[in-house]
Amino acid sequence: MGTEHDSGRRWTVGELARATGVTVRALHHYDQLGLVSPGERTASGHRRYTAADVRRLYRVRGLRQLGLSLPEIAVVLDHGGADPAALRQLLDAQLRQVRVQIERANRLEIHLTELVAQLDAEDVPRPDQFLTTLETMSMYERYFSQDQRDRLAERRAALGTEAVDAARAEMSTLIEEAIRHQRAGTPVDDPAVRDLVGRWTGLGALLGTDGAREQASAGRLWDDHREEISRRMPWPAEDFLAAVEYLRAARGAGRAV
Structure with missing residues (x-):
């Protein structure tokens, strides 16, 4: 198309659209914005695009591919790169x-x-369980900062799928043990419960959830949505809620020792 420019060819809007792949509608829009307008008129008053107009159009397309908005492109072109x-x-x-x-x-x-x-x-998972996972993701993002979420995701990626799955299985085991101890009325300072809390804390360290900020975020999420979260768990809601509160009390007792 460069030889045609050099020969002084002029284009109608339809011809330019076919030659460049830009729609007629887009060319009209560029014209209305003053971004790329036909630079000449024929003797009968018809507007025609010149070679300079075509070069400007290609600059617009190039800058558009970089993601610049049309007003931003206008600023760049009006300054001529100066x-x-x-x-x-x-x-x-x-x-x-x-x-x-x-x-x-x-x-x-x-x-x-x-x-x-x-x-x-x-x-x-059933469709309702899948949707519950999506809802939990949304809830999670309201309480954990982007930096926290990124670091937790990096920790999971570093551990690998098998290690994360094993940690989740162990967590389920610990929750079931907590439910049994809570039902049996085992004192929170009992050695078996202390061992349970130690293993729970170790899992938190492995997954990166043991930091003060992470624990504070998780605590706020639990305090605000404990009933809703408990209903989503595979254990009876009242058992899960009681088990988590039991573990929190046991951790508190451990710090006091």
């Missing part, structure tokens, strides 16, 4: 947005991978 600092500022801002989008995509990938793994497991 203000590198202004262009650098726009590109820096765009780069920050792209990095945020990448982080969001990475977090979404982690969530989707976990849900797909859950669906691929031998014991495939």
Whole structure:
């Protein structure tokens, strides 16, 4: 198309649309914004695009592919590249947005991978259990900061699927032991309960949930939604709620010793 530019060719809006792949509607929109407008008129008054207009259109498309908005592109083109600092500022801002989008995509990938793994497991969850998982994710994000969620996800990734699954199985075992001790009325300072609390704390250290901030976030989530969370567990809600409170009391007793 460069030889046609050099020969002084002029294009109607339809011809330019066919030659460049830009829709007529988009060209009209660019014209209305003053971004790319036909630079000449024929003797009969018809507007035509010149080679300079086509070059400007390609610059618009290139900047658009970088994610710049049309108003931002107008600023760049109107300065003719004579203000590198202004262009650098726009590109820096765009780069920050792209990095945020990448982080969001990475977090979404982690969530989707976990849900797909859950669906691929031998014991495939019912649709209502799947939706419950999604709801729990939303609840979790309200109480844990992005930094906390990222660090916990990194810890899970470092441990690997098998280790995380083993930790979850151990956690279920500990909850069942806590339920039995709570039902039996075992004192929270009993050696067996202290051992149980120690193993619970060890799991927290393994999964990265033992930090003060993480424990505070988990505590707030539990205090605000204990009944709802208990209903979602595979144990009777009243048993699970009582077991968690029993473990909290046992941990408190351990600190007091």
